[in-house]
Amino acid sequence: STGSVSASPESYDESYLIPVSIGGTTFHLDLDTGSSDLWVFSTQQPASQRSGHTAYKQTGTKKSGYTWNISYGDGSGAKGDVYVDKVVVGGVTATSQAVEAATSVSSSFTSDTDNDGLIGAAFSSINTVSPQQQLTFFDNVKNSLSQKLFAARLRYHTAGTYDYGYIDSSKYSGSIHYVPVNTANGFWEFTASGVSGSSIADTGTTLLYIPDSNVDAYYANVDSASYDSSQGGYTFDCDESLPDWTVTIGSGSITVPGEYINFAPVSGNTCFGGIQSSDGIGFNIFGDIFLKATYTVFDQTQSSPRLGFAQG
Numbered sequence: 001s002t003g004s005v006s007a008s009p010e011s012y013d014e015s016y017l018i019p020v021s022i023g024g025t026t027f028h029l030d031l032d033t034g035s036s037d038l039w040v041f042s043t044q045q046p047a048s049q050r051s052g053h054t055a056y057k058q059t060g061t062k063k064s065g066y067t068w069n070i071s072y073g074d075g076s077g078a079k080g081d082v083y084v085d086k087v088v089v090g091g092v093t094a095t096s097q098a099v100e101a102a103t104s105v106s107s108s109f110t111s112d113t114d115n116d117g118l119i120g121a122a123f124s125s126i127n128t129v130s131p132q133q134q135l136t137f138f139d140n141v142k143n144s145l146s147q148k149l150f151a152a153r154l155r156y157h158t159a160g161t162y163d164y165g166y167i168d169s170s171k172y173s174g175s176i177h178y179v180p181v182n183t184a185n186g187f188w189e190f191t192a193s194g195v196s197g198s199s200i201a202d203t204g205t206t207l208l209y210i211p212d213s214n215v216d217a218y219y220a221n222v223d224s225a226s227y228d229s230s231q232g233g234y235t236f237d238c239d240e241s242l243p244d245w246t247v248t249i250g251s252g253s254i255t256v257p258g259e260y261i262n263f264a265p266v267s268g269n270t271c272f273g274g275i276q277s278s279d280g281i282g283f284n285i286f287g288d289i290f291l292k293a294t295y296t297v298f299d300q301t302q303s304s305p306r307l308g309f310a311q312g
């Protein structure tokens with residue numbers, strides 16, 4: 001089988017949401033290659049906590065005694081219990097998918113009423129369900145796909161797609177360049193030339209986080225840029241045009257247009273940069289600011305997983 005689903009950006013491309021059918025009800029979920037739980041708002045939460053969200057009514061079969069509890073890199077989190085239900089994404093069906101129903105979520109999820117939960121697409125080794133880890137949607141369907149892969153084509157300020165089971169050559173230019181993936185930490189982890197340390201491809205992270213030295217070198221070419229500790233990153237005049245950022249990954253190079261690196265206004269005519277420091281995180285994070293310049297293939301067609309990058 002193959003499938004494709006639209007990925008619609010929230011304001012300022014803060015995250016990208018896809019329609020997912022769970023037990024016949026459509027939820028709008030953040031497809032997150034940086035985590036491995038599929039969780040949804042549920043009627044088990046206080047009504048005040050789920051106001052404005054589509055909530056799961058536990059239509060599936062309860063896995064009694066199973067719980068989950070997840071924390072994300074931005075400090076947000078959620079927890080709850082577990083059901084098994086039919087899940088459909090872009091026409092691709094998992095007949096018995098672990099659906100993690102929330103009993104509590106952190107305030108940033110409650111306040112983002114466009115978002116009804118997350119669908120994790122990292123490796124199942126970091127799924128948080130206890131006492132028995134559960135498989136991601138991709139792990140559940142990959143054997144039924146024409147090719148064991150999915151591909152992200154996120155776009156700047158407009159809807160993109162996630163493709164399942166096939167590569168759409170109309171969505172990129174040039175060729176796809178592949179690099180090996182280290183799965184030991186459960187992430188789509190790879191090495192990028194000229195960017196020290198390990199990097200992860202994370203659709204669930206908004207910005208591009210790279211080492212201080214690379215960040216300082218980038219903003220040295222932005223006259224109005226400075227590090228603003230009160231904002232927690234580099235800011236600049238919203239009217240200043242920004243340089244492109246190019247990185248070599250394997251035998252290919254990807255260029256992020258300067259326009260994409262103007263993330264959003266923070267106050268008046270001051271804007272927050274899409275490139276920020278990864279120092280202290282432990283990994284570089286190639287999030288949506290980077291991914292929206294690419295067609296990225298999350299590939300398990302071979303004995304060892306690999307990532308493919310092409311210019312979008």
Ligand SMILES: O=C(NNC1=NCCC1)c1ccc(Br)cc1
Binds near residue numbers: 071205281
């Ligand atoms: O949590 C992570 N990615 N997903 C999401 N962030 C916010 C909501 C979803 C994440 C994963 C690995 C590293 Br290293 C840093 C962050």
